[in-house]
Amino acid sequence: MAENETLECITEHERILQEIESTDTACVGPTLRSIYDDQPNAHKRFMEKLDARIRNHDREIEKMCNFHHQGFVDAITELLKVRIDAEKLMGQVTDTNRRLQEAGREVTAQTEEVICCRIQQRNMATTVEKLQLCIPGTTAVCVPSVGCTICFCRYYAALKTMEQLEKVYIPRVSQYRFCQIMAENLPRLREEIKEISMSDLKDFLESIRKHSDKVGETAMRQAQQHRTFNSAIAKQASMGHYTKPVYSLNGRTHTHNGLMIDDNTGDEDEADEEILTAQDLVDFSPVYRCLHIYTVLGDRETFESYYRKQRKKQARLVLQPQSVCVQHETVEGYRKYFNQIVGFFVVEDHILNATQGLVTRAFTDELWNMALSKIIAVLRTHSSYCDDPDLVLELKNLIVIFADTLQDYGFPVNRLFDLLFEVRDQYNETLLKKWALVFREIFELDNYSPIPVETEDEYKLVVSRFPFHDAEIEKQDFPKKLPMSQSVPQIYTQVKEFIYASLKFSESLHRSSTEIDDMLRKSTNLLLTRTLSSCLQNLIKKPHIGLTELVQIIINTTHLEQACRYLEEFITNITNVSPETVHTTRLYGLSTFKDARHAAEGEIYTKLNQKIDEFIQLADYEWGMAESDGRASGYLMDLINFLRSTFQVFTHLPGKVAQTACMSACKHLSTSLMQMLLDTELKQISMGAIQQFNLDVIQCELFASSEPVPGFQGDTLQLAFIDLRQLLDLFMVWDWSTYLADYGQPTSKYLRVNPATALALLEKMKDTSKKNNIFSQFRKNDRDKQKLIETVVKQLRSLVNGMSS
Numbered sequence: 001m002a003e004n005e006t007l008e009c010i011t012e013h014e015r016i017l018q019e020i021e022s023t024d025t026a027c028v029g030p031t032l033r034s035i036y037d038d039q040p041n042a043h044k045r046f047m048e049k050l051d052a053r054i055r056n057h058d059r060e061i062e063k064m065c066n067f068h069h070q071g072f073v074d075a076i077t078e079l080l081k082v083r084i085d086a087e088k089l090m091g092q093v094t095d096t097n098r099r100l101q102e103a104g105r106e107v108t109a110q111t112e113e114v115i116c117c118r119i120q121q122r123n124m125a126t127t128v129e130k131l132q133l134c135i136p137g138t139t140a141v142c143v144p145s146v147g148c149t150i151c152f153c154r155y156y157a158a159l160k161t162m163e164q165l166e167k168v169y170i171p172r173v174s175q176y177r178f179c180q181i182m183a184e185n186l187p188r189l190r191e192e193i194k195e196i197s198m199s200d201l202k203d204f205l206e207s208i209r210k211h212s213d214k215v216g217e218t219a220m221r222q223a224q225q226h227r228t229f230n231s232a233i234a235k236q237a238s239m240g241h242y243t244k245p246v247y248s249l250n251g252r253t254h255t256h257n258g259l260m261i262d263d264n265t266g267d268e269d270e271a272d273e274e275i276l277t278a279q280d281l282v283d284f285s286p287v288y289r290c291l292h293i294y295t296v297l298g299d300r301e302t303f304e305s306y307y308r309k310q311r312k313k314q315a316r317l318v319l320q321p322q323s324v325c326v327q328h329e330t331v332e333g334y335r336k337y338f339n340q341i342v343g344f345f346v347v348e349d350h351i352l353n354a355t356q357g358l359v360t361r362a363f364t365d366e367l368w369n370m371a372l373s374k375i376i377a378v379l380r381t382h383s384s385y386c387d388d389p390d391l392v393l394e395l396k397n398l399i400v401i402f403a404d405t406l407q408d409y410g411f412p413v414n415r416l417f418d419l420l421f422e423v424r425d426q427y428n429e430t431l432l433k434k435w436a437l438v439f440r441e442i443f444e445l446d447n448y449s450p451i452p453v454e455t456e457d458e459y460k461l462v463v464s465r466f467p468f469h470d471a472e473i474e475k476q477d478f479p480k481k482l483p484m485s486q487s488v489p490q491i492y493t494q495v496k497e498f499i500y501a502s503l504k505f506s507e508s509l510h511r512s513s514t515e516i517d518d519m520l521r522k523s524t525n526l527l528l529t530r531t532l533s534s535c536l537q538n539l540i541k542k543p544h545i546g547l548t549e550l551v552q553i554i555i556n557t558t559h560l561e562q563a564c565r566y567l568e569e570f571i572t573n574i575t576n577v578s579p580e581t582v583h584t585t586r587l588y589g590l591s592t593f594k595d596a597r598h599a600a601e602g603e604i605y606t607k608l609n610q611k612i613d614e615f616i617q618l619a620d621y622e623w624g625m626a627e628s629d630g631r632a633s634g635y636l637m638d639l640i641n642f643l644r645s646t647f648q649v650f651t652h653l654p655g656k657v658a659q660t661a662c663m664s665a666c667k668h669l670s671t672s673l674m675q676m677l678l679d680t681e682l683k684q685i686s687m688g689a690i691q692q693f694n695l696d697v698i699q700c701e702l703f704a705s706s707e708p709v710p711g712f713q714g715d716t717l718q719l720a721f722i723d724l725r726q727l728l729d730l731f732m733v734w735d736w737s738t739y740l741a742d743y744g745q746p747t748s749k750y751l752r753v754n755p756a757t758a759l760a761l762l763e764k765m766k767d768t769s770k771k772n773n774i775f776s777q778f779r780k781n782d783r784d785k786q787k788l789i790e791t792v793v794k795q796l797r798s799l800v801n802g803m804s805s
Contacts, residue, residue: 009042013049190297197290201307204286209314212343213336215281216405219346220339223405227508282347284354291358304358311348311359315367318344319374321382331394337378338402341371349409368411376419383423389430393504396423400508420509427505428523432531435498439491439535446487448552454479465489467566468559484559485552491532492563496570498527503574517575521587524567528592536596540603547607551649553600554657561593604661608646609668615639616672621689623682628691632699639669640703647708662709666720669700674724678760685764687731694728697721723752730758731765736792743799755799762793 016035035046208215287307294303318340345368352359379399386392399420403413453459455478462468462482466489473480502523506516539545540553564587618635643665650658677685677693704717730739730750742748743755 009045010049013042013046016046017049017053193293194297194299197286197293198306200286201290204283205310205314208282208343208347209317211282212318212347213339214343215346216339216342216344218281219342220401220405223408224401226408227401227404282350284350287351287358288355291355307358308363312367315344315371319371319378321378331391331398334379334382334395334398338398341375342402342405345371345406345409345411364411368406372413372415376415379419380422383426386426387430387433389427389434389501392423392427392430393501396420396427396505397508399423417509424505424509424519428502428526431498431501431523432527435494435527436531436535438494439532440538442487442490442494443535443539446485448485448487448549450481450483450552451486451489452479452481462489466492466559467563484556488556488559491560492567495524495527495532495567499524499567499571499574513575513577517571517577520571520575521568524571525587528564528587533592533596536592537599540596540600545603547604547611547646548649550600550604550607551653554597554604554653557593557597557600561597564593601657601660604657605664608661608665611642612639612665612669612672615642616669616676619676621676621692623689624684624686625688625692626686627688628695630695632695633692636696636699640699643703644708650709656711658709659711662712663717663720666700666704666717670721670724673697673700674727674757677727678757682764685761687765690728690731690765694732697724697728701725726750726752727757727761731761736788740792740795755796755803759793759796759800762789762796 013035035043291300291303291307294300321337345364348359348364348367352361352364379395383392383395386395399416403416407413451462453462459478466484468482468484470483473482499520502520503516506519509516511519536553536557540550545553568587615635615638618638619633620635621633643662647658647662650661653661673693673696676682701718701721704720705715707717726749730736730753735749739748739750739753739758742750745751
């Protein structure tokens with residue numbers, strides 16, 4: 001084993017010696033270090049090996065030197081011989097060199113000059129070349145030039161210059177310090193340009209915020225002119241005289257960006273008037289410039305986000321109704337409010353179409369939907385305070401122009417027109433309130449007398465205002481009277497005025513003739529069924545309206561009812577919609593005037609009864625009188641005379657009304673007289689009082705038989721007093737046996753006499769006091785009669801008890 005290790009060590013040392021001999025001395029260190037890193041005492045054996053190798057090489061060197069020694073000696077000898085010749089040659093060469101130096105000294109000087117010139121020429125060429133590279137960066141596109149360009153607001157040119165510097169010129173001469181300084185300043189200049197352009201944009205936004213109302217005013221004025229122009233063309237076309245118009249339009253189309261149309265319908269000055277657009281009123285260059293700069297600088301999204309955010313804030317400010325401030329007498333606040341909104345969206349529409357992606361249709365739609373909700377809320381709130389129809393109409397026209405303007409720019413406005421239907425209802429309400437005052441004034445100023453006409457012209461004037469036709473009256477000579485009072489033509493004229501006023505609101509709502517016709521009829525129905533009906537009802541209930549006035553009111557409502565068909569024709573002529581159309585609304589005037597007439601008739605009956613009660617309150621019977629004086633009571637004769645004169649006035653009323661009034665008056669008179677007899681406060685009645693009362697009833701019957709109102713058949717009117725007549729006859733004839741015998745029979749002579757009524761009256765005539773002379777005489781002359789009365793009372797009580805059971 002030891003022998004193997006010794007062999008390996010010897011082999012390794014041999015290898016190391018070969019490596020030392022064959023390699024550079026710089027690598028000997030690591031080789032020798034490996035010896036010491038090996039086995040212990042290996043270096044000693046290596047040193048021994050190295051010494052042996054050195055000794056071996058020394059022997060070989062010595063052998064080689066011995067072999068070449070003679071040749072070396074011979075060479076040295078030859079060199080010594082040549083030395084002398086070399087010294088001679090050196091002298092000759094030195095002399096020749098001296099002579100050459102002296103001869104070429106001038107040439108050498110000139111050569112050095114040429115070399116210097118060559119070096120200078122080379123340096124100049126290099127300098128020119130480098131200057132050629134620096135000239136574009138230091139003169140044409142240097143940083144001071146960029147600064148001047150920025151000062152003159154040529155931001156895009158400055159950015160292009162900086163781009164050339166950065167990508168073309170500076171890389172060529174980047175080794176120079178001034179170029180490094182320029183490169184370091186370029187980002188700062190870009191930021192400066194961004195800040196300047198953003199400042200311009202902010203100034204633009206502030207300016208457009210202040211002047212958007214001017215833009216909106218121009219746009220709305222041009223939209224109104226355009227609508228007026230189209231209406232004129234449509235009118236010409238309908239008249240068959242259509243001429244193709246020639247008009248100029250500045251912008252894309254009139255429905256999107258053209259803001260004014262020259263319709264050539266005015267004079268030459270108006271035709272030559274400059275057509276202004278949003279571009280003419282607003283300088284959009286700051287927006288374009290800023291957008292372009294941010295796009296070039298790769299920061300377009302930041303700019304778009306900032307612009308949209310700011311415009312959304314401005315939209316909210318514009319939509320605040322500070323300028324509307326509930327105004328009751330003018331729409332100028334609304335006009336300014338609308339102008340600002342229109343101006344805002346006209347600007348946004350222009351930005352949408354003039355730039356690519358700065359704002360999108362979705363963004364403008366979002367703004368418009370927000371604005372629409374706010375506008376509708378503002379109008380719905382503030383317009384509700386308007387109680388002047390003219391002001392509401394002005395507001396409606398303003399809303400229509402506002403909607404048409406924005407519709408021309410592509411914004412949906414259906415919700416605005418839906419709002420107009422709400423405003424229309426409010427407008428109708430204000431009209432109804434206004435016409436309620438008009439109707440009241442007409443009724444207050446009416447004299448409730450037939451209209452006198454002295455001449456043909458006066459008659460034609462009345463007929464022109466109210467459709468009155470009566471063949472009998474037309475045949476009469478002048479002067480003559482028309483049956484209605486002056487309020488009738490005035491009411492009819494005012495209803496037509498109301499229809500005109502209602503039509504004004506329906507115009508320009510982009511609705512069909514059928515819808516407009518339906519609107520007019522519905523609003524007219526409200527006027528008739530609510531306003532006019534209410535005024536008539538209130539008029540009828542007023543205390544100062546007497547029977548004569550009520551009669552005239554009935555006559556007036558009859559003629560107004562007959563005129564309703566002419567109102568329907570009037571609406572048909574306005575709207576050109578046939579009344580036979582399936583869904584056409586009919587006028588409810590007939591029911592209105594019928595209801596008013598019925599109310600007036602009822603009031604006539606009430607007032608007649610009240611008047612009868614007033615006369616009856618004047619009655620002053622002496623219920624204990626011994627004998628009647630043979631004449632009817634004065635209060636009753638006055639009442640009958642009053643009824644006669646009243647019913648003479650009723651001759652102009654429809655027959656049934658006069659007959660009903662007369663019958664009602666007679667029944668009420670009969671009932672009142674009966675109540676007077678049966679009054680519980682009245683304790684005793686003498687036969688003389690019964691006779692006097694009988695005389696009064698006879699006068700009533702004579703009045704009924706005199707036919708105060710024509711049209712009654714037979715003794716119909718006298719039947720109103722039949723209960724009184726049979727009761728009085730029973731007591732005047734004292735025919736109790738017949739009454740009691742025939743009671744309950746259909747053929748009874750005293751069929752209408754109730755046992756309770758007869759008993760109550762008989763109780764009042766009973767001998768309960770010595771002052772009753774009649775019964776005293778009975779007791780003296782025939783006590784049997786007294787017993788008969790007692791018997792009759794008992795029998796009447798039994799009849800009454802039988803009825804109650």
